[in-house]
Amino acid sequence: MGKPVYMVSGSKGGVGKSIVSMSLIHYLSKRGEKLLLIDADTANPDVGKAYSKTVETVYINLDEKDGWMDLVNRLAVQPDETVVVNTPARSGVGVKLYGTLLTESMQELGRELVTLWVINSQRDSLQLLKEYLDTAGSHTTHVLRNLYHGPERKFELYNTSKIRATVEAQGKTFNFPEVADRISDLLHSERLTIEKVIEVAPIGNRAEVNRWVKECASVFDGVVA
Ligand SMILES: Nc1ncnc2c1ncn2[C@@H]1O[C@H](COP(=O)(O)OP(=O)(O)O)[C@@H](O)[C@H]1O
Ligand SMILES: [Mg+2]
Numbered sequence: 001m002g003k004p005v006y007m008v009s010g011s012k013g014g015v016g017k018s019i020v021s022m023s024l025i026h027y028l029s030k031r032g033e034k035l036l037l038i039d040a041d042t043a044n045p046d047v048g049k050a051y052s053k054t055v056e057t058v059y060i061n062l063d064e065k066d067g068w069m070d071l072v073n074r075l076a077v078q079p080d081e082t083v084v085v086n087t088p089a090r091s092g093v094g095v096k097l098y099g100t101l102l103t104e105s106m107q108e109l110g111r112e113l114v115t116l117w118v119i120n121s122q123r124d125s126l127q128l129l130k131e132y133l134d135t136a137g138s139h140t141t142h143v144l145r146n147l148y149h150g151p152e153r154k155f156e157l158y159n160t161s162k163i164r165a166t167v168e169a170q171g172k173t174f175n176f177p178e179v180a181d182r183i184s185d186l187l188h189s190e191r192l193t194i195e196k197v198i199e200v201a202p203i204g205n206r207a208e209v210n211r212w213v214k215e216c217a218s219v220f221d222g223v224v225a
Contacts, residue, residue, distance in 0.1 A: 002079030002111040003033070006223075010118035011128040013089035016146040020118050020176060021047045021086035022187055023216040025055060026194040028082055030217075031224075036081040038071065041088035048086075049191045062087065068098040072105045079110060092128050099135040106139065113139040116223065117167075118176065120149040123157055130163055142223060143167050144176040172222060177215035180208050 008021045018041070025047070028035055037055045039048035040062040048057045058074060061067040075083060106113045115136055119125040133141060143164070145155045152175055158164055167173060183205060186192045192200075198209050 002075075002109060003082040004112040004114050005075060005083040005085065005106075007085045007087065007113065007115045008118065009087045009095075009115055009132065010125070011090060011092040011132070012120065012122075012125055015118045015120045015125065016144075016148055016176065017041075017088075017118050018046045018086060019148075019179075019184060019187065020116060020144060020146070021084055022050060022194060023213070024116070024220060025051055025084050026213065027217055027220040028084070029055070029195075033082040034078075034080055036074075036078065036083045038074070038083060038085045040067070040071075041086055043088060045086075046188060046191070050187060050193050054193055054195070056081070062094045062098075064094070065098045065101070068094070068101040072102055072109070075105075075109050075111060083111075092131060095132060095135050103135065103137055103139055114223065115139065115141040116144055117141055118144045118146050119155070119158060120146060121154045121157065126158055126161060126163055129167075133163070133166060138170075140171050141167060142171040143173045144219070145173065146176045146178075148176075148178040174219045174222060176219060177212055179212040180205075183209055183212070 006024060008017050010017050025035060025037060035055045037051055037057045039045040039057060039059050042059055042061045045059055048059060051057060060070050117129055145152060183197060186197050198206055201209060
């Protein structure tokens with residue numbers, strides 16, 4: 001069996017896909033996994049910009065059919081690499097049109113496809129999730145309530161939705177922790193890796209990163225389990 005492919009998605013811009021991708025990469029590399037980052041946000045590959053020096057990185061445009069074929073081809077090359085795919089906003093369109101190229105190849109690739117679907121508290125987040133679940137078929141999709149957008153109770157629409165039941169019949173719901181703005185700014189604007197932020201941060205900031213990394217790890221423990 002090859003290593004899993006983690007697709008970090010959520011369709012909307014600004015929900016937190018990139019920061020989830022970064023923290024997942026950090027977590028998996030701490031576990032000693034050999035990693036491949038596929039940054040599909042070719043217009044703004046912020047995860048690639050931060051991580052390409054430390055993690056093997058490939059840029060693939062998933063708005064186009066060719067991109068999906070390239071993705072599947074690349075997944076066949078090194079089955080021992082755990083893959084993190086950072087997707088752009090509106091990737092739902094590409095998924096709908098071409099996503100089955102990937103989902104129907106997974107068995108032959110001998111890999112598992114696991115989607116981490118990041119949500120904010122708004123309704124359109126859920127509509128897109130519904131559409132995605134149809135394409136993902138029998139592959140596992142977990143939902144991450146990104147607490148940057150508010151406490152768990154603010155996700156009332158999701159919490160009380162039918163779609164939540166659908167998600168939890170096959171996957172799980174997690175709370176993704178918020179980190180202080182000054183830390184996330186370093187990741188996004190300065191293009192630093194989490195590792196680097198820990199290295200250069202003054203002691204108080206480092207305590208905050210370590211707290212956040214630990215909380216992220218308990219989420220990802222649940223994903224990997
Ligand atoms: N859990 C979080 N903690 C702190 N800041 C966050 C968190 N989630 C998102 N943000 C901030 O919100 C903005 C959008 O996040 P980003 O990961 O770039 O979203 P996306 O990739 O979905 O467009 C960024 O400035 C990011 O730092
Ligand atoms: Mg992004």
